[in-house]
Amino acid sequence: MIDSGFGASYLSHPGRLHAKLEINLYSLSEMRRVNPLSRKNSPQYRLDAIDRRILGQLVSDGRMSNLELAERVGLSPSPCSRRLRQLEEAGVIDGYAARIDPAALGLTLCVIVSVKLARHGPEGHEQFRNAIRDRPEVSECLLITGAADYLLRVWVADIEALREFITSTLQAVPAVAETSTMLVLDQSSYPANALR
Known part of the structure; x- marks a missing residue:
């Protein structure tokens, strides 16, 4: 499980979609x-x-x-x-x-969102992380190198929920300069391969 210091949403609020998988x-x-x-x-x-x-x-x-x-x-x-x-x-x-199967929670859309910050100092990172820390849509947050600063794995019910999350949450953070969203078509993981 990738934690990145984030508090977890453990399906504790009935009626609210939680993507902590x-x-x-x-x-x-x-x-x-x-x-x-x-x-x-x-x-x-x-x-x-x-x-x-x-x-x-x-x-x-x-x-x-x-x-x-x-x-x-x-x-x-x-x-x-x-x-x-x-x-x-x-x-x-x-x-x-x-x-947990995301579909069982009504989460049918998985996307990877790259986030580029406008401010790269500690305050910019802190502002961004505080804004998404308890967001139930975010199941992973990775600080990366390269053109973007962060990659988020986001689970939502539909395209409307995704639009709402991006426009009302991510793009509302003053430290965020740019976002780019990639739809996940299929996923595989091979955690045991590293044990060979």
Whole structure:
């Protein structure tokens, strides 16, 4: 899940469309804050082949039991549980999430919006981020290099909702100089490829 420091809309307001497509079911951030093995407090955690197998299995099914996970990666349950706990404590596993079908929420249109800021100082970035931080349409916000400053993944119900979001929210921010919208026709993700 890409967070970018944004607060999450967790489908908490009935009747309002929420595009937060990954809902944290179990957060480990508190554990890492007080744990001396935290990724922030120690050198980078070194993954071995078994760790990568564990991660690969969890990427495809994060709800499997420890017993099933152990069987799939060729460990007995106790060592598997111990490795899983180490991966969580080290911050390699940041949490567990549910993937929700946007269509089930009435969100049928996905677009990528590039945003170019008029002011590139810290105040311009802060003004922009504050304006979109709690917008339910925004599921991702990426600070990038190149011609644009940000890319947003936006989910809306229809073209009218998109027009309203762009004109009334994005283009109303004084720090925004220009926006460009690209319609997503299809999407694929391959998170387990990095574990090979």
